[in-house]
Amino acid sequence: xxxxxxxxxxxxxxxxxxxxxxxxxxxxxxxxxxxxxxxxxxxxxxxxxxxxxxxxxxxxxxxxxxxxxxxxxxxxxxxxxxxxxxxxxxxxxxxxxxxxxxxxxxxxxxxxxxxxxxxxxxxxxxxxxxxxxxxxxxxxxxxxxxxxxxxxxxxxxxxxxxxxxxxxxxxxxxxxxxxxxxxxxxxxxxxxxxxxxxxxxxxxxxxxxxxxxxxxxxxxxxxxxxxxxxxxxxxxxxxxxxxxxxxxxxxxxxxxxxxxxxxxxxxxxxxxxxxxxxxxxxxxxxxxxxxxxxxxxxxxxxxxxxxxxxxxxxxxxxxxxxxxxxxxxxxxxxxxxxxxxxxxx
Numbered sequence: 001x002x003x004x005x006x007x008x009x010x011x012x013x014x015x016x017x018x019x020x021x022x023x024x025x026x027x028x029x030x031x032x033x034x035x036x037x038x039x040x041x042x043x044x045x046x047x048x049x050x051x052x053x054x055x056x057x058x059x060x061x062x063x064x065x066x067x068x069x070x071x072x073x074x075x076x077x078x079x080x081x082x083x084x085x086x087x088x089x090x091x092x093x094x095x096x097x098x099x100x101x102x103x104x105x106x107x108x109x110x111x112x113x114x115x116x117x118x119x120x121x122x123x124x125x126x127x128x129x130x131x132x133x134x135x136x137x138x139x140x141x142x143x144x145x146x147x148x149x150x151x152x153x154x155x156x157x158x159x160x161x162x163x164x165x166x167x168x169x170x171x172x173x174x175x176x177x178x179x180x181x182x183x184x185x186x187x188x189x190x191x192x193x194x195x196x197x198x199x200x201x202x203x204x205x206x207x208x209x210x211x212x213x214x215x216x217x218x219x220x221x222x223x224x225x226x227x228x229x230x231x232x233x234x235x236x237x238x239x240x241x242x243x244x245x246x247x248x249x250x251x252x253x254x255x256x257x258x259x260x261x262x263x264x265x266x267x268x269x270x271x272x273x274x275x276x277x278x279x280x281x282x283x284x285x286x287x288x289x290x291x292x293x294x295x296x297x298x299x300x301x302x303x304x305x306x307x308x309x310x311x312x313x314x315x316x317x318x319x320x321x322x323x324x325x326x327x328x329x330x331x332x333x334x335x336x337x338x339x340x341x342x343x344x345x
Contacts, residue, residue, distance in 0.1 A: 063226070139175055158193070
């Protein structure tokens, strides 16, 4: 085996030659002092893209999400979000450990809940209850299989939240994918939220970095928590240049990843032992159930044959397309899947 076809995540992307040049040539300064020109440019262009007054650059999406929670809330408050939300599921218990907030989890469908489901869990004002302060939406939704929130549903949830006096945060790590899939500009999605986090190191292919956008006062407060959490950077323009290059040049190419995911999803759906509705493959994430063997066993067999995927449950497997895997790589991966599923019932 000469190479592995890596479908574990779009976080495995490596910078392109053009991105490496931009990083090598980036003008830099001390960002904690607000003097890094490349970071300042990235923050400005990110805020403009999202239609927000301000943005702040951070090392990771986990940090942008957790800074957002801490900025919106105080210890003892409650946050409402999907039971499968990245903020709750994949961020190390940070809402409790860092912000001291409770999470109210909504089952929903594929990571998406309705305005009615939100209203059903709202608490009356009472000294016995935590104060509900924030509603979080993840778009696209990772564990939902890259599902895209319909913008009408976002509008309804936002309206219900506003009526209840709640703030809204969007985990938009893959908001770029939602925008490419629907043709709806990122700023239109972002317009329903008080804060939005976006990631440059997934589908956009930068080696590191995320940003949090919102109002000027909100971002000023967020900068304090970024520093408190250890996210203050010095000559960070070197990495910000990669993110800036990605923001300017790599968003449209996400359509290629979506096409490759659809090709993979359609092929998998036709294989014995696989449960998958191809219409659920909306962006670059393919999640399917395997009935013929444990998911971890299939992942191990695929690795030995040259394809990397993630088992995300006893019977669920995730495959994610990215700029590191082209059409030929997807075709090869499909052949390997077929060889490992042969004879499965």
